[in-house]
Amino acid sequence: xxxxxxxxxxxxxxxxxxxxxxxxxxxxxxxxxxxxxxxxxxxxxxxxxxxxxxxxxxxxxxxxxxxxxxxxxxxxxxxxxxxxxxxxxxxxxxxxxxxxxxxxxxxxxxxxxxxxxxxxxxxxxxxxxxxxxxxxxxxxxxxxxxxxxxxxxxxxxxxxxxxxxxxxxxxxxxxxxxxxxxxxxxxxxxxxxxxxxxxxxxxxxxxxxxxxxxxxxxxxxxxxxxxxxxxxxxxxxxxxxxxxxxxxxxxxxxxxxxxxxxxxxxxxxxxxxxxxxxxxxxxxxxxxxxxxxxxxxxxxxxxxxxxxxxxxxxxxxxxxxxxxxxxxxxxxxxxxxxxxxxxxxxxxxxxxxxxxxxxxxxxxxxxxxxxxxxxxxxxxxxxxxxxxxxxxxxxxxxxxxxxxxxxxxxxxxxxxxxxxxxxxxxxxxxxxxxxxxxxxxxxxxxxxxxxxxxxxxxxxxxxxxxxxxxxxxxxxxxxxxxxxxxxxxxxxxxxxxxxxxxxxxxxxxxxxxxxxxxxxxxxxxxxxxxxxxxxxxxxxxxxxxxxxxxxxxxxxxxxxxxxxxxxxxxxxxxxxxxxxxxxxxxxxxxxx
Numbered sequence: 001x002x003x004x005x006x007x008x009x010x011x012x013x014x015x016x017x018x019x020x021x022x023x024x025x026x027x028x029x030x031x032x033x034x035x036x037x038x039x040x041x042x043x044x045x046x047x048x049x050x051x052x053x054x055x056x057x058x059x060x061x062x063x064x065x066x067x068x069x070x071x072x073x074x075x076x077x078x079x080x081x082x083x084x085x086x087x088x089x090x091x092x093x094x095x096x097x098x099x100x101x102x103x104x105x106x107x108x109x110x111x112x113x114x115x116x117x118x119x120x121x122x123x124x125x126x127x128x129x130x131x132x133x134x135x136x137x138x139x140x141x142x143x144x145x146x147x148x149x150x151x152x153x154x155x156x157x158x159x160x161x162x163x164x165x166x167x168x169x170x171x172x173x174x175x176x177x178x179x180x181x182x183x184x185x186x187x188x189x190x191x192x193x194x195x196x197x198x199x200x201x202x203x204x205x206x207x208x209x210x211x212x213x214x215x216x217x218x219x220x221x222x223x224x225x226x227x228x229x230x231x232x233x234x235x236x237x238x239x240x241x242x243x244x245x246x247x248x249x250x251x252x253x254x255x256x257x258x259x260x261x262x263x264x265x266x267x268x269x270x271x272x273x274x275x276x277x278x279x280x281x282x283x284x285x286x287x288x289x290x291x292x293x294x295x296x297x298x299x300x301x302x303x304x305x306x307x308x309x310x311x312x313x314x315x316x317x318x319x320x321x322x323x324x325x326x327x328x329x330x331x332x333x334x335x336x337x338x339x340x341x342x343x344x345x346x347x348x349x350x351x352x353x354x355x356x357x358x359x360x361x362x363x364x365x366x367x368x369x370x371x372x373x374x375x376x377x378x379x380x381x382x383x384x385x386x387x388x389x390x391x392x393x394x395x396x397x398x399x400x401x402x403x404x405x406x407x408x409x410x411x412x413x414x415x416x417x418x419x420x421x422x423x424x425x426x427x428x429x430x431x432x433x434x435x436x437x438x439x440x441x442x443x444x445x446x447x448x449x450x451x452x453x454x455x456x457x458x459x460x461x462x463x464x465x466x467x468x469x470x471x472x473x474x475x476x477x478x479x480x481x482x483x484x485x486x487x488x489x490x491x492x493x494x495x496x497x498x499x500x501x502x503x504x505x506x507x508x509x510x511x512x513x514x515x516x517x518x519x520x521x522x523x524x525x526x527x528x529x530x531x532x533x534x535x536x537x538x539x540x541x542x543x544x545x546x547x548x549x550x551x552x553x554x555x556x557x558x559x560x561x562x563x564x565x566x567x568x569x570x571x572x573x574x575x576x577x578x579x580x581x582x583x584x585x586x587x588x589x590x591x592x
Contacts, residue, residue: 031067050102140183181216218325343372469529
């Protein structure tokens, strides 16, 4: 509570640093002078009480870096008109972020996944690393966002050293709002010092996390990056009058880490890449994901795994991904890029998200680069430009003169673009719409063949032999265990609903016969044999089949039918399976 009271406190008149010598000029101060205000002293005490460092170690590895930080940022504001936009705001923001960061650090056993002995021996170094990362996460704003003019007439840049004379600050017009993250390491040594860097470097992994966190590589910054991001937002919220009292209740595994896992899964397991009609394209600089199709898949994945806190609105989902650095912003600071994709004679305009490739793959795992091209489109380049060609035609007013391509090749290209966009919309649904019986093009399916032959595709079993229904059951269990048979996914053959598993019929039996004998013939006999095992639940009319209604991403609905079987009859014991949130059970017989 003491820390909360400190952070809630308002700066009194005696705390004010806005006293100026004359005509708007500020005089440089020492770090000790800048930190001497009651509010900042309270913050420093809170930082010290959040660690278990001895007084000499805290003095050398924390307090001295805090003083060097203060001397660098002096009385510069943290922003021009947003948070901490007063003289001394950058210093207050840095200290507050450290306090919030250390409070968040308490929720983690660090280093993660290490023995208690290792956590005990190196845990305080991780606390110091959080302090360093919080201090440095915004420091380059005093280099790239502002011009510092000395009273002597020259312009001063802080990589030259501490401001030597009276100064005033002017914000740079048209500045790059994201450059400071890349430039933060420029002042790393000046703030942390040789001793601090050497101590940090004694743990190479931790050193890397701090460097990634301060240089804008959120996808590689791990738990340090997550802590800094949350602490930064808490300090900003405090400055703007928002609530920060829930910071101690932050989940240990944040939505950020869950989003990372969902993006990896969708990009590596679900979508097609680098081909006509694909949902993703890998270029030398990034992975491009088609919107809104892929984000809807990501959202469906999270919901189907029971993950809470997923934004219902797609724009909010984009904002969440953007705020965590999982996607790269376009030049306007927005999430969605307008792109033109070309390969051979095929071309289309798409809206896409730009993702760091290192978020999905590492080293040799990265797939081949797209043989075509992905080029961003300026708004002025294509008129309505930000919309795909098909959408532009849709938005045309009834009285407008229809577009008339000058050549037949242009007409063909226009039709091809519309056809491809239709293919894209049909190729992904949020969750399990049934769809075509064959797998999506480009996604090879590894067969899961039991040791059986075509002669077992009969409903009758010889004495001592298993029936085709039992063989099918073994195949189904094995496929679910190895994930060769997907569940709760688009085109999946099994879905979880009402605490049970829906086995889609007849598609699952046709798939079994195709893999065992190379043809679908005989699926009816296998289905009848499976039904005789009496593992399935009867519907309210006494029949064997149940129906479910599926709601797709564009509110499209369809129905599927099949058998309802207990989870324990098909899944490993103790394996938790969440119901598919996009299907509703409808009792009764399947439609003809």
